[in-house]
Amino acid sequence: MAAVLLLSSCTGSSSQNAASQTKNNAEDKTKTIKVGSTSAVVSGLDPAVDWNGWYTVRYGIAETLFRLDDSLNPVPWLASSYKNIDENTWEIKIKDNVVFSNGEKMTAQKVIDSLKRAGDMNSRAASLKDCEYTAGSDGKTITIKTKEPYVALINDLCDPYSAVIDTAAGKDFEKSPIGTGPFVISEFNENTKAVMKKNDKYWDGEVKADSIEYINVADFDTLALSINSGELDVAQDLSPESAQTLKNNTDINLNMTTQSRTYQLYFNLETMKDKAVREAVMYALDKETIDNVQLNGCVLPANGAFLENSSYGGKNLKLRKYDLSKAKELLKDAGYTDTDNDGIVEKDGKPLKIKFCIYKRLAMENMAVEMQSDLKKAGIDADVTVYEKSTFYKSGDFDIGLYSIVTMPTGDAYPFLRDCMQTDGVANFGKYYNKEVQEDLEKLSKEFNKEERSAIVDRIQQAASDDAAFDYMGFNKMYTAVSKDVEGYLTTSNDYYQVTKDTYKK
Amino acid sequence: MYNNFNRKFAKDFWLLFAAVILIIVLSFICGSFTPYDPHALKTGGLLEPPGIKHIFGTDDHGRDVLSRVLAGSRTSILSSIILVLLSCTFGTALGVICGYFGGLIDIILMRINDIFLAFPGMILAVAIAGLLGGGLFNALIAIFVTSWTQYARLARSQTMVQKEEAFVHAAKLSGCSDINIMFVHILPNIISTLIVTAAMNVSVAMMGIAGLSFLGFGVKIPHAEWGSMISEGKKYLQTAPWMALAPAGVMVFVMIIFNLFGEKLRDILAA
Numbered sequence: 001m002a003a004v005l006l007l008s009s010c011t012g013s014s015s016q017n018a019a020s021q022t023k024n025n026a027e028d029k030t031k032t033i034k035v036g037s038t039s040a041v042v043s044g045l046d047p048a049v050d051w052n053g054w055y056t057v058r059y060g061i062a063e064t065l066f067r068l069d070d071s072l073n074p075v076p077w078l079a080s081s082y083k084n085i086d087e088n089t090w091e092i093k094i095k096d097n098v099v100f101s102n103g104e105k106m107t108a109q110k111v112i113d114s115l116k117r118a119g120d121m122n123s124r125a126a127s128l129k130d131c132e133y134t135a136g137s138d139g140k141t142i143t144i145k146t147k148e149p150y151v152a153l154i155n156d157l158c159d160p161y162s163a164v165i166d167t168a169a170g171k172d173f174e175k176s177p178i179g180t181g182p183f184v185i186s187e188f189n190e191n192t193k194a195v196m197k198k199n200d201k202y203w204d205g206e207v208k209a210d211s212i213e214y215i216n217v218a219d220f221d222t223l224a225l226s227i228n229s230g231e232l233d234v235a236q237d238l239s240p241e242s243a244q245t246l247k248n249n250t251d252i253n254l255n256m257t258t259q260s261r262t263y264q265l266y267f268n269l270e271t272m273k274d275k276a277v278r279e280a281v282m283y284a285l286d287k288e289t290i291d292n293v294q295l296n297g298c299v300l301p302a303n304g305a306f307l308e309n310s311s312y313g314g315k316n317l318k319l320r321k322y323d324l325s326k327a328k329e330l331l332k333d334a335g336y337t338d339t340d341n342d343g344i345v346e347k348d349g350k351p352l353k354i355k356f357c358i359y360k361r362l363a364m365e366n367m368a369v370e371m372q373s374d375l376k377k378a379g380i381d382a383d384v385t386v387y388e389k390s391t392f393y394k395s396g397d398f399d400i401g402l403y404s405i406v407t408m409p410t411g412d413a414y415p416f417l418r419d420c421m422q423t424d425g426v427a428n429f430g431k432y433y434n435k436e437v438q439e440d441l442e443k444l445s446k447e448f449n450k451e452e453r454s455a456i457v458d459r460i461q462q463a464a465s466d467d468a469a470f471d472y473m474g475f476n477k478m479y480t481a482v483s484k485d486v487e488g489y490l491t492t493s494n495d496y497y498q499v500t501k502d503t504y505k506k
Numbered sequence: 507m508y509n510n511f512n513r514k515f516a517k518d519f520w521l522l523f524a525a526v527i528l529i530i531v532l533s534f535i536c537g538s539f540t541p542y543d544p545h546a547l548k549t550g551g552l553l554e555p556p557g558i559k560h561i562f563g564t565d566d567h568g569r570d571v572l573s574r575v576l577a578g579s580r581t582s583i584l585s586s587i588i589l590v591l592l593s594c595t596f597g598t599a600l601g602v603i604c605g606y607f608g609g610l611i612d613i614i615l616m617r618i619n620d621i622f623l624a625f626p627g628m629i630l631a632v633a634i635a636g637l638l639g640g641g642l643f644n645a646l647i648a649i650f651v652t653s654w655t656q657y658a659r660l661a662r663s664q665t666m667v668q669k670e671e672a673f674v675h676a677a678k679l680s681g682c683s684d685i686n687i688m689f690v691h692i693l694p695n696i697i698s699t700l701i702v703t704a705a706m707n708v709s710v711a712m713m714g715i716a717g718l719s720f721l722g723f724g725v726k727i728p729h730a731e732w733g734s735m736i737s738e739g740k741k742y743l744q745t746a747p748w749m750a751l752a753p754a755g756v757m758v759f760v761m762i763i764f765n766l767f768g769e770k771l772r773d774i775l776a777a
Contacts, residue, residue: 220741241566241741294552294567360722369567369728373547384727386640 031210033486033505035498036223037236040214041194044174045185048121052174053160059196059214060499061101062163062179065092065111066154068494072260072310072411074154078106078164078180080140084448087149092142092157098203100166101184108135108142113167115157122161127153149446151453155412160496182207182501192216208488208504227252227481233505234489235481236498240298240363243479255480257491258300260307260408263367263473264420266393266401266430276334277352277380278468281400282320283327284378290370291474295363299474304461305407305416307475307493311450312413312457319465327378338379345379356382357398359390362476364402371473393429401429402473409494413457414444421464432469519774522767529760530587533579540573545728549573553746562752566742571735571752578730578753581642583760586711589646589653594704597654598693601661606669606688616662619655627652628717635723642725645718649711656707657700664696698775706768709761716757732757 047053047062056062066074066082076082078098083091098106112133119128132145146153156162166178175188180203183196194214198207215232217223224242227235228249238246246252265285267278291299304314336345336352344351356372358364368384375382382400390403405427407416419427422441437460444456464470480491488502541561542549548568549560556563562571600619604612622630634648668674669692677687718724719733732753739750 221743239741241745245744294547296552365727366566370547372728373545373567386722386727388722 031505032213033209033234033503034213034215034232035234035236036215036217036226036232038217038220038223040236041191041216043190045177045188046173047161047163047165047177048118053163054496056177056179057160057163057496058498059194059212060181060183061185061196062165062177063181064160064163065157068158068411072408072494074158074411082154088146090144090153092144094140094142096140098180099201100178100180101199101201102166102169102178103201104166104169106164106180107139110166111142111164114164115162117167118161125161127156128162151445151448152412152414155410158410183212183499202501204501207501212499233483233486238479238481240296240479246481251484253482253484255482255491257478257480257493258307259476259478259493259495261404261406261476262302262305263299264403264405265471265473266403267469268396268399268430269469270396270431271399274334275468276330280327280330280378281375281380282468282471283323283330284380285371285374286322287473288322290367294370295366298363298477300477302472302474305472306413307408310408311454314461316458317462324377331379343376343379344381351381352379353381353383354399356384357387357392357401358384359387361404364404367402367473396429417441417460421460430469432464434463434467437463519770522763522770525763526767529583529763533583536576537580540576542570542573544569544573544577544730553742556748563748565738565749571748574730574735575753575756578732578735581725581731582712582715585642585646586708586715589649589711590704590708593650593654594657594700597657598661598700601658602665602688602693605662605665606692619658622652622655631714631718632721635718640723640726645715645724648718649714653711657703660700660703661696664699665692668692668695702768702772702775705771706765708764712757712761
């Protein structure tokens with residue numbers, strides 16, 4: 001206190017102010033949980049806008065009707081149960097005791113208003129757009145009638161864009177949306193910082209932490225240094241290299257979470273018409289070694305596009321395994337031989353050179369160096385081009401390319417397969433077309449039986465692999481450093497559940 | 507004018523000159539005589555610290571850092587020398603023309619020059635490299651565009667001074683052509699300043715290329731270049747500092763030699 005007085009007299013402010021400031025600081029240290037990441041805060045918080053809902057849900061401001069469990073299956077959250085009445089009709093009961101942070105009760109009508117708004121505003125929420133919504137007279141029953149039979153509706157209701165907000169409260173949804181979560185936004189600075197205070201009216205019991213702060217940190221090194229020095233309590237999504245620097249810090253738990261984000265390898269079927277070459281590429285890549293040894297285990301080798309423990313895991317798939325001699329043999333049979341002894345095979349005097357495109361995302365550049373070296377062993381000269389963003393894919397100017405994509409954002413396989421493999425899919429960059437796959441995709445969109453769905457997904461994946469149109473290098477593992485003082489901070493494979501009412505700092 | 511400078515001075519100069527020549531020759535040869543293939547992965551363990559087998563250690567792909575530094579020297583040193591030669595020649599030619607003729611040509615060319623000078627060099631280079639896309643050649647173009655201006659300015663002002671000298675008037679009276687006067691009579695009298703500037707700018711060019719490479723506009727995977735090596739090594743600065751420090755150390759050394767040489771040259775030519 002003497003020091004405080006001395007300090008305050010030096011700076012000329014009143015001792016009372018300084019003392020209260022010190023008290024505030026002490027309080028901050030014990031009760032505020034500071035979470036940092038290179039993309040912790042974006043431009044807004046309106047869940048219906050783009051991907052902003054991810055942040056609204058991460059911050060514990062808003063919640064969805066259903067949430068994904070550890071195996072990515074939807075379970076009720078704000079809802080209490082649901083019934084699939086017929087192919088087009090779903091009846092959802094909502095919990096009776098849920099209130100928004102402004103004290104308003106969450107009624108069926110309010111949920112409907114929120115869902116309709118998301119459907120109108122977000123292109124990914126197309127399934128919510130043309131539905132017919134009816135609120136039951138009891139105020140807790142919602143009936144949703146879809147235009148076409150739509151299987152993944154409940155999965156879509158796990159997506160953060162469908163987070164329920166009170167649309168009648170205020171207009172500033174970007175800066176202060178009113179949700180039902182354990183925290184309420186108190187300060188929001190675009191792309192820099194978001195501060196949340198505890199929601200005293202939380203419907204699901206007492207919230208343990210007083211406040212949560214999300215802070216944008218410029219780069220991975222700074223992020224690692226900040227948590228090392230205790231400036232942050234949680235460092236989210238560290239790079240594997242920066243995570244290494246924290247290994248010796250005993251005050252930090254370093255978590256590694258396998259995400260459903262995979263490194264998809266596209267083959268451009270318009271420029272790489274020779275199937276033997278595509279197959280040779282697949283055989284030449286030693287994924288296990290690349291992922292486990294070269295990339296230090298920060299990528300989990302994949303069998304197909306979906307996580308092993310999910311209902312679409314690829315345990316029944318028969319995919320090509322690393323086999324260098326087979327790759328060479330295939331090339332030889334297709335007429336490629338190394339005539340000038342430069343290690344690269346030629347056909348009709350032309351060396352086999354393929355344009356391998358990547359962009360700056362996660363471990364892609366490191367992976368590309370390894371893949372290039374593997375391909376060279378098979379006699380394929382891969383010319384690597386590194387782009388800033390993935391937008392180059394639309395031009396079709398590539399032979400093979402890596403793409404970082406979440407395959408099961410809401411626990412269902414259909415949207416990903418549709419986007420990548422349907423003839424007019426938004427991510428079908430390699431112009432893949434197989435008639436049976438198209439038919440199976442059509443079937444998948446209408447099939448309600450779970451086992452049958454898994455079988456169709458397996459069929460589609462098997463066909464795409466047999467056609468040598470897609471390959472998967474592995475799933476990204478996300479590093480999160482959490483101070484040992486913090487309990488109850490979640491790291492999940494879908495990456496949008498983080499703070500809850502049980503998150504607190506000792 | 508070379509008669510009266512002392513032997514010590516000359517010795518230093520020749521030593522530095524020899525060092526510069528040696529560096530250039532080595533950078534030519536070394537790329538082909540590296541202890542390991544600079545692109546070969548797993549020549550040792552990953553991120554192996556410097557030792558007998560790998561003097562500068564290995565990088566995150568198990569590539570030998572020394573081999574990569576040597577292979578990168580060709581890219582870094584030769585391209586910066588070529589860059590300086592090109593921009594010096596181009597800038598000087600334009601500057602002499604402007605200074606000699608004056609008038610409309612001078613106004614137009616110098617306003618273009620002003621436009622380039624108005625932007626900070628590196629920022630403009632990044633913008634140009636961004637437009638042209640990656641690759642060493644594009645990076646060189648980007649830096650060339652921003653570096654010729656100073657030679658043009660310098661050559662112009664020097665030419666304007668020389669233009670009024672009696673020997674130029676004499677040459678005019680005796681019927682020499684403009685080209686002849688510019689490049690036979692004026693240029694030799696202004697060239698020493700330009701050579702000194704060029705020599706001092708080799709290290710600046712080296713920094714420019716390394717800077718663009720560092721930002722990802724330089725060489726393609728898997729080729730080695732000092733800037734991109736430092737950029738790759740940056741993320742391991744705490745766990746495997748040799749990855750960034752080896753190329754950075756060598757680069758600083760080479761730049762110091764070039765700078766000392768440039769300064770010596772200036773002292774001699776001013777004497």
